[in-house]
Amino acid sequence: MSRKRVLITGAAGFLGSHLCDRFIAEGCHVIGMDNLITGDMANIEHLMPLENFEFYHHDVSKFVHVSGELDYILHFASPASPIDYLKIPIQTLKVGSLGIHNLLGLAKEKNARVLIASTSEVYGDPHVHPQPESYWGNVNPVGPRGVYDEAKRFQEAMTMAYHTYHGLETRIVRIFNTYGPRMRLNDGRVLPAFIGQALRGEDLTVFGDGSQTRSFCYVDDLVEGIYRLLLSDCAEPVNVGNPDEITIGEFAEEIIKLTGTTQKVIYQDLPTDDPKQRRPDIAKAKEILGWEPKVSREEGLKITYEYFRSLPEEKLFKREHNDFSEYIKK
Template identity: 85%
Template sequence: MKKRILITGAAGFLGSHLCDRFIKEGYHVIAMDNLITGDLQNIEHLFPLENFEFHHHDVSKFVHVAGALDYILHFASPASPIDYLKIPIQTLKVGSLGIHNLLGLAKAKNARVLIASTSEIYGDPTVHPQVESYWGNVNPVGPRGVYDEAKRFQEAMTMAYHTFHGLETRIVRIFNTYGPRMRLNDGRVLPAFIGQAIRGEDITIFGDGSQTRAFCYVDDLVEGIYRLLLSDYASPVNIGNPDEITIKAFAEEIIALTGSNQKVVYHDLPVDDPKQRQPDISLARELLGWEPKVSRKEGLERTYAYFKTLTAEQLNKKDHKDFSTYSK
């Protein structure tokens, strides 16, 4: 019998790549998404497959899946500032009601759960690079708090089910990731820069550009998640690329990559925006034998090649959902 896996947020950037990987590994994939920020175009190539099924559903409501389940990957959540600032309550609900529903489902099905946490649980860090034992520096009532605290609660609820119910759980803390199928207009640094370069717009930097990020190519991230799911480790694990770069230097790389001649313009830094972001991946190396393989140069070339294949309509695509119906 094929192993059966439920992947929530399956029509999103990361979720769709995870669907691809588990189909490739021979699993029966049950994809679930309410399509607030996801796009069916990301998974439409899987619809003809016998081992793939899609459920249009909001996991903040009761989740039912017929038949056996071996694994659950919970990746349903708005992940970009543009999204979670527009739908803050929905963001909190998917990180609280959503995780509760899925942990309950896992308990009923005796399935192992892996949840997608984030480097944002570290907030604007006072420890650098960020190691899993660091508890973070988060403003719970700031504009980013709806996302940061949703993820922190999600980790706490997951660990409670692990310790109280003995549920098999895994927690991945994801650092900045990029690759094909990202939304160019989602407000994050890398897709924003590439989108601006392709459209011939000025490159916009918030702050003075001295803040840092570390970018991981999506294939590397998926490999790390796959290994973590099949491991026997229940506590959080950082998965990301420790190759740190300043935002200013990164903008210069994008300009060189795209062959554009845009100027860089500066705006005020948003409230609580992290000044430094770099994962300590010592634990992932030790436990999983994992580290990123794709260099930023190679990953950016692959990503840029993908975006160059998109139509003008796709490049300029804005939010395809009316968020107002989801913010109650």
């Protein structure tokens, strides 16, 4: 049987690189694509010598051409942290609009199945808890998070339009907070931010009063859910995440215990439109995919912490544009 050929955009990013690993392990030929605006070649350098991996440095917001047949396209190219999409809002909107249009057109040409990475952010600051796929969300389209939230919502709409109008095979995964090795340490997301502060001997910064909640899924569990969804017959959106909910305040205490830091927790104003609750309803994933997360937060955090501890000092102390001043409600 011929080897499946898979295009993965955002291949040098956190999730994209783990997906490259998975599809290589499944015996596929993987074509990675990334413009490296937030990705890191270090995440995929171990794949570069392999015959069944190739890499294209390209922006999918521009015309995308791939020679030969394609069986699957996984669209994971997008800034995904507040620091990124506050810094590059136009590129964030373009990759969720022009980028998905280009890739759906490529899929139509190649008769390939497409899976797109959507997000729990399509639910905004939810009025329904936990969030099922049937919930339409509470999103501010002109707020600071709107560039990311609406890009993902448009991406879903465009994907479903190609499915219904052109009969294209499409899959939509709504990803909830995910963590693991290869996350950028200082990208503004809560887990790497806390661990980075602990490793640098800084106080842990909690935005708001710490009562807002998140649900953290280990990357291996997420990749398994994505892989099962790709091979399923479900064209409707599916939540993939861990429903084990925790407050940010409690999570900060967990990180202090894990890292052994003696620093304290400090509190700052909550950013505008920051969701107060986030927990996936995964009944659909359980029923359709036979999937649920297996890795406990305790186990996953230990692995992730050891990864961050192993980073060279220049990465530990590298400062991203970690300024939320324009994001804070006055």
